[in-house]
Amino acid sequence: MSLETQSPVRAAEEPSGPIRHRRKLPRLAPLALYAAGVAVGALLSALTGFSLALTVFYGAVLGTLAVYAGSRAVEGRRKATDRLVTALVTTAFAVAMVPLVSLVYTVLDKGLARFDGQFFTNSMFRVVGEGGGAYHAILGTLIITALAAAISVPIGLLTSIYLVEYGSGRLKKSITFFVDVMTGIPSIVAGLFAFALFTLIFGNGIRLGVMGAVALSVLMIPVVVRSCEEVLKLVPNELREASYALGVPKWRTVVKVVLPTAIAGLGTGVTLAVARVVGETAPLLVTVGLITGTNLNPFDGRMATLPVFAYYQLTQPGVDAQAFLDRAWTAALLLIIIVMALNIVARLISRFFAPKTGH
Amino acid sequence: MAKRIEVSDLNIYYGNFLAVEGVNVAIEPRSITALIGPSGCGKSTFLRSLNRMHEVLPGARVEGKVVMDGQDLYAADTDPVDVRRSIGMVFQRPNPFPTMSIYDNVIAGNRLNSKRMKKAEADEVVEKSLRGANLWAEVKDRLDRPGSGLSGGQQQRLCIARAIAVEPDVLLMDEPCSALDPISTLAIEDLMAELKERFTIVIVTHNMQQAARVSEQTGFFNLNGVGQPGRLIEFNPTEKIFSNPDEKATEDYISGRFG
Amino acid sequence: MTATKAPTEPPGQRTVRRPGDRLFAASAKGSGIFILLVLAGVAAFLISRALPALVAPAEDIPGGAGLAGYIAPLVVGTLLAAVLALLVATPLAVAIALYVAYYAPRRVAAALGYVIDLLAAIPSVVYGFWGLTVLAPALLPFHEWAAEYLGWIPLFAGPASNTGRTMFTVGLVLAVMILPIISAISREVFIQAPALHREAALALGATRWEMIKMAVIPYGKSGVIAGAMLGLGRALGETMAVAIVLSGGAAATLNLISNSSPSTIASNIALRFPEATGLDVNTLIASGLVLFLITLAVNMLARWIVNRRADFSGAN
Numbered sequence: 001m002s003l004e005t006q007s008p009v010r011a012a013e014e015p016s017g018p019i020r021h022r023r024k025l026p027r028l029a030p031l032a033l034y035a036a037g038v039a040v041g042a043l044l045s046a047l048t049g050f051s052l053a054l055t056v057f058y059g060a061v062l063g064t065l066a067v068y069a070g071s072r073a074v075e076g077r078r079k080a081t082d083r084l085v086t087a088l089v090t091t092a093f094a095v096a097m098v099p100l101v102s103l104v105y106t107v108l109d110k111g112l113a114r115f116d117g118q119f120f121t122n123s124m125f126r127v128v129g130e131g132g133g134a135y136h137a138i139l140g141t142l143i144i145t146a147l148a149a150a151i152s153v154p155i156g157l158l159t160s161i162y163l164v165e166y167g168s169g170r171l172k173k174s175i176t177f178f179v180d181v182m183t184g185i186p187s188i189v190a191g192l193f194a195f196a197l198f199t200l201i202f203g204n205g206i207r208l209g210v211m212g213a214v215a216l217s218v219l220m221i222p223v224v225v226r227s228c229e230e231v232l233k234l235v236p237n238e239l240r241e242a243s244y245a246l247g248v249p250k251w252r253t254v255v256k257v258v259l260p261t262a263i264a265g266l267g268t269g270v271t272l273a274v275a276r277v278v279g280e281t282a283p284l285l286v287t288v289g290l291i292t293g294t295n296l297n298p299f300d301g302r303m304a305t306l307p308v309f310a311y312y313q314l315t316q317p318g319v320d321a322q323a324f325l326d327r328a329w330t331a332a333l334l335l336i337i338i339v340m341a342l343n344i345v346a347r348l349i350s351r352f353f354a355p356k357t358g359h
Numbered sequence: 360m361a362k363r364i365e366v367s368d369l370n371i372y373y374g375n376f377l378a379v380e381g382v383n384v385a386i387e388p389r390s391i392t393a394l395i396g397p398s399g400c401g402k403s404t405f406l407r408s409l410n411r412m413h414e415v416l417p418g419a420r421v422e423g424k425v426v427m428d429g430q431d432l433y434a435a436d437t438d439p440v441d442v443r444r445s446i447g448m449v450f451q452r453p454n455p456f457p458t459m460s461i462y463d464n465v466i467a468g469n470r471l472n473s474k475r476m477k478k479a480e481a482d483e484v485v486e487k488s489l490r491g492a493n494l495w496a497e498v499k500d501r502l503d504r505p506g507s508g509l510s511g512g513q514q515q516r517l518c519i520a521r522a523i524a525v526e527p528d529v530l531l532m533d534e535p536c537s538a539l540d541p542i543s544t545l546a547i548e549d550l551m552a553e554l555k556e557r558f559t560i561v562i563v564t565h566n567m568q569q570a571a572r573v574s575e576q577t578g579f580f581n582l583n584g585v586g587q588p589g590r591l592i593e594f595n596p597t598e599k600i601f602s603n604p605d606e607k608a609t610e611d612y613i614s615g616r617f618g
Numbered sequence: 619m620t621a622t623k624a625p626t627e628p629p630g631q632r633t634v635r636r637p638g639d640r641l642f643a644a645s646a647k648g649s650g651i652f653i654l655l656v657l658a659g660v661a662a663f664l665i666s667r668a669l670p671a672l673v674a675p676a677e678d679i680p681g682g683a684g685l686a687g688y689i690a691p692l693v694v695g696t697l698l699a700a701v702l703a704l705l706v707a708t709p710l711a712v713a714i715a716l717y718v719a720y721y722a723p724r725r726v727a728a729a730l731g732y733v734i735d736l737l738a739a740i741p742s743v744v745y746g747f748w749g750l751t752v753l754a755p756a757l758l759p760f761h762e763w764a765a766e767y768l769g770w771i772p773l774f775a776g777p778a779s780n781t782g783r784t785m786f787t788v789g790l791v792l793a794v795m796i797l798p799i800i801s802a803i804s805r806e807v808f809i810q811a812p813a814l815h816r817e818a819a820l821a822l823g824a825t826r827w828e829m830i831k832m833a834v835i836p837y838g839k840s841g842v843i844a845g846a847m848l849g850l851g852r853a854l855g856e857t858m859a860v861a862i863v864l865s866g867g868a869a870a871t872l873n874l875i876s877n878s879s880p881s882t883i884a885s886n887i888a889l890r891f892p893e894a895t896g897l898d899v900n901t902l903i904a905s906g907l908v909l910f911l912i913t914l915a916v917n918m919l920a921r922w923i924v925n926r927r928a929d930f931s932g933a934n
Binding site (some may be wrong): 071128168236238239240241242243244245246247248249257260261263301 | 410412415417433440441442443445446448450452454455456457458467468470471472473518521522603
C-alpha cells in the first residue's frame, strides 16, 4: 500500500492541522473530461462515417483514460485506480442495459402492430394470411400452466414442509441436493422426459396438453421447493412452540400456524415459479405441438400455446410473411407482459399479505 | 383445577448429553413455585420437561417419573399433546400469533384444535381469559386488531390469557418478565398472585427479588462446571431459602458471591 | 446441541403419535421421495427411449456416421456456445454486481438490481427473436472486420457469414441470458461480505476499490465461481434462442463467424424433433441424454462449490 500521505515532504507543503487536505480533482472535472472524450470520439467516428454507437464507445474509452490520467497526475496512483474501476464498473452496468432497452424497444415497436382485439379473440383456424389471432394459444398457455401449477404446488409445498419441519439425516440431505440438481435440468430435457413417459404408455404419436404440464412441472417443482423452504425457515420457532404449548398437534401447528404466517412468502414464491415456466417453449414444442384451432381439453390431442405459437409464426411464415411476423412479435410482447405482470403480482402479494403488525 | 406434580429421579438428556440429573421434587397445587439458578443450570430444561415441550428438540428424552395427580406424564400411552393441553406454558419472549387478532389469539388453543364452539361461548371464554390476565379493560374495544400491535407487557398478558383460555391445570412460566420493563413486570407479578388461586404455577426466573416476591416454594439449580449436568441443589419454602438456606451453594448464589 | 450427536431413536423413549400427525408427516415425506423418483425417472425414461439408438448399426443413424459421429459435433457446438457466453458474461456480471452492491446510489441500488433481474424474466424465445432481428444484423460489420483483421486466429477464420446468424452472435445472446443469473448470485455474496472487514479496510484509509479488493472479492470468489457454473449450466441447456438465431452446418468447427458452425444439442432437438420419426426420435433422445449428463455434471460441481463454501464459512 502506498505511503505517500505520510511522506514528510508532502506534509510540509500541506497546511498543518489534524486532517491533511489532499489535492483533489475539482468535482466537475471528470464530467468535463468525459464530455471532451465524447467530442473527440465524434470527430474520430466521423472519419469513418459518423455513427452514434462508435461515438459513445470512443467517448467512454477516451473519457475514462483522460480521467485516469488527470487523477493520476493530481491525486496519485491509488485514487486514480479507484476512479478507473468506478468508471469500468459503471460502464459495465450501462452495457448490460443496452440489450434490455433494445429488446424491450424492439418488442414494443414490432409487437404493437397487431396488439388489437382480433388478436385476443380469434384463433388461427382457417387463417392463411392476414388476421387471425392467438386466442387459442393464450387459453392453451393458461390451461397448461395452471395444470402444471396444480401438479407442482402441492408436491413442492409438501416437500418443503418435510425439509423444514420433519426432515433429518440422509433423506433430507439427498432431497436438498437433488432438488438443487433438478433446478439445472435443461427445459428441453424435461420435455423429452414427458415425451418418453407418455409415449411409453400411449405410443409414439401421442401429443397432449397434459404432457406439457408434466414437463413444466419438472421445471417448476424445484423452484417451488426452494422458495417455500426459504420462507418456511423464516417463520420464528417461537410460534411453533406457542402452538405446541397450547396442546396443538404438530400437523395442525404446521397447517394453521406456520403456513398462514408464511402465506405472503409462499404466494410470492409460487407466483415467481409460474412466471419462470409460463414462457417456456422447448418442452411444449416436443410434447404439445401446435394446432390452428382451439382445443381446451389437455387430455385430448395437441394444443396451441403462446410461446410455441410465437416460434412457429416467426420461423415458418406463410404466404403473407409480414402478417405472420406481426403475430409473432405481438405474441412475444404478450409473453413479456404476462411474465412482468406475474413478477409485479408476486411483489404485491409479499407486500399486502405480510402479517400485519398493527403499527 | 390445580393439580400437584411429583417428580422423582428425573434425568433429562439431549441425545447422549445429560443436561439435568436426579431431580426429586413435589410441586404443590394453588401455589407458586420459583426455580432460580445461574444461566445454563438446567432450570428451563427442567421446566420444559414438565409439559414435554423439550421433546420438540430432536434427540431430547428423559428418565425417571413425572406424575400429575396420579397420572404418569411419561407413560408409554400418554400423548404429549394431551400433556400440553393440561399444562400450559408462557415463554420468555411474548409470542402472539402474528396472523391473528387479539380475539383469535385468546381463542387459538380451541380454534387450532378445531373445537366447535358457539359464538357466545367463544365470546365468554375470551372475556373470561382476558379478565383473568388483567388485560380486558385495555383491549376490549379493539379485539379485532392484530395481537402484535400491543406493547410488550400487554403481549405477554395476552399470551397468559391464551394459555389459561384452554383451562389447564398447571401453568409453566419461563422467565416471563425478562423481556419486559419494570412496570409491565409488576403487572404480571400481580397477575400471578391472582392466578395461583386457580392454577399450579411454576416460574423460572433470573430475578431473585421476583422469586422472593411471588413464590411460596423456591428451588435452586446449579451445576458443577461446563459440560456437567445441572442439579436441583435445594428445594425449600421461599422464606427459608432467602433467609436461612440449608446449602452453602444456595447462600453463595443468593448473596451474589458467585455466578 | 453441545456434546455428542443425537441418536435418531433414543432408547426407552416411546412417543404416542396421532393419526393426523402420522398421515401428514408421511405425505410430506412421500412428496420428497417422489421428487427423487422423478429425477430417477427422467434418467430412466431417457435411457429406455435412447436405447434403440445406442444399439442400432451406425449406418441407420442420421448422417450415417454412427451415434457418436452424430452427437460429437453437437457437443462441440454446445460447449463452444456456452463457454463463449460464460467468458463474455462473467466479467460483466461481476462488474454489475459490484456496481449494484457498492457503487450505485443507495436509493436506486435495489431498483437497479431488480432491473437486472428482469433480464432473467424474459422468455428465451423472445431472446431468440431479438437475436435474430436486431443483434445478428447489428453484428455484421464486426463479422466482416474480424474476418479481415483477426482471420489469423482460428476462431475468426471466416469466411464471414452474411447474415450474422453465427456462433458468435449466439454466444452473445446466451451471455445476455445468463448475465442475471451470475450477477444475482455474485451480488448476494458481495453484499454478505462481513461489514467488519469492509469497515476495517476503510478505517485503514483504503479507497473503495482497495476495500473491495481486500474485503469483498476474497470473500465472494467462490460464490462468483458457483454463479458462473450455474450460468454455464443454463447456457448449455438453452434451446430456443440458439434454435432461432443460429444458422449453421454440421461440421465440428471452432470457427465463430462462418456459416458452418455446428448446432447445439438442445437446439438440434427443438428443430428436428417435431418432424422426427422412428430411429430419429431415439437418436435425438440419446443426444438429450448426453446433454442431461453434461448439465448434471456442471450443476453438481457448482453445488459442490457452493456447499464447500457454506461449510467453510460455518466454521468461522
